[in-house]
Amino acid sequence: MIDTKTLSKNKREKIKKQLDHNYIPCLAVILVGENPASLSYVKGKEKACREVGISTITITLEDRITQEELIKLIDELNIDNSVDGILVQLPLPSHIDEFAVINAIDPSKDVDGFHPSNVAALYLKQKGIIPCTPKGIIDVLDFAGVEIEGKYAVVIGRSNIVGMPISKLLLDRNATVTICHSKTKNLSDITSKADILIAAVGKPLFVTADMVKEGAVVIDVGVNRGENGKLCGDVDFENVKEKTSYITKVPGGIGPMTITCLLENTVECFMNRKVLSNG
Ligand code: NAP
Secondary structure (H helix, E strand, O other): OOOHHHHHHHHHHHHHHHHOOOOOOEEEEEEEOOOHHHHHHHHHHHHHHHHHOOEEEEEEEOOOOOHHHHHHHHHHHHHOOOOOEEEEOOOOOOOOOHHHHHHHOOHHHEOOOOOHHHHHHHHOOOOOOOOHHHHHHHHHHHHOOOOOOOOEEEEEOOOOOOHHHHHHHHHHOOOEEEEEOOOOOOHHHHHOOOOEEEEOOOOOOOEOHHHOOOOEEEEEOOOEEOOOOOEEOOEOHHHHHHHEEEEOOOOOOHHHHHHHHHHHHHHHHHHHHHHHHOO
16 A cells, blocks of 8 residues: 555655745635535645645635625635635535636636646646646655556546546656546456556445456545445455555545645745745
């Protein structure tokens, strides 16, 4: 099992040293509504920020807020010089267009890397903010010493926040990449050939041992509630682990790394803005 806990701890200590009380970036977090999962994610992010010396402002809004009001708030945060990063916790209520909201965030404060300018930068291999979960996955593979170049990587899932960006990052590292989705036929024929298998499906224990090649590296991104009500991933960890050379576990694994990358992205936005303001 890849020791992502140590990797996360090392990275967070590095950020803490880098900030060293002289620099205090500020992350504004917007939470709309009272979705318990979102609330818990926001609390986790606030705690992680506090521990490394990033200050946070959390703005909690009722879920009946209009899209216009939400965008007006983002506009205010965009021009507020004391704010270095803006994060809108997703999902948003169904009457709000997520794309319009993400599009309203100043790309230089877009710590999630979801703004079209940052997405374009990723696809055009330009400098930009890379989404946290895919960035964390690459860090985990590097930390474990997994060679990516020349390997056959299969990604299950094609979302804008995980499946697509991780596929691009793996391609940029010279893997040969196949992206699978809900309409993919003969899924296990494909996954069972993968040297590196990334599961970002959102279905408990979806990846079973027969879908995995002997010696494969398996990264489990899923965060689900199993039948027993406990958190579990997309991978049937207990049965799959015996076949793998490296595997990540849920809970733990990629989740904490995602938050660590959020901290790194916040510092990156802060440093970029500092360089700009120093001319
Ligand atoms: P999503 O937007 O719902 O995307 C799920 C993807 O899985 C879709 O592309 C979907 O295909 C595909 N899929 C669904 N059923 C499938 C099937 N039977 N066979 C093959 N593919 C199938 O989810 P997401 O936002 O990418 O997140 C995926 C999981 O990762 C969730 O459990 C989420 O909670 C978790 N997550 C964790 C972190 C973290 O920090 N650890 C961060 C983000 C997400 P279609 O495109 O055809 O619908």
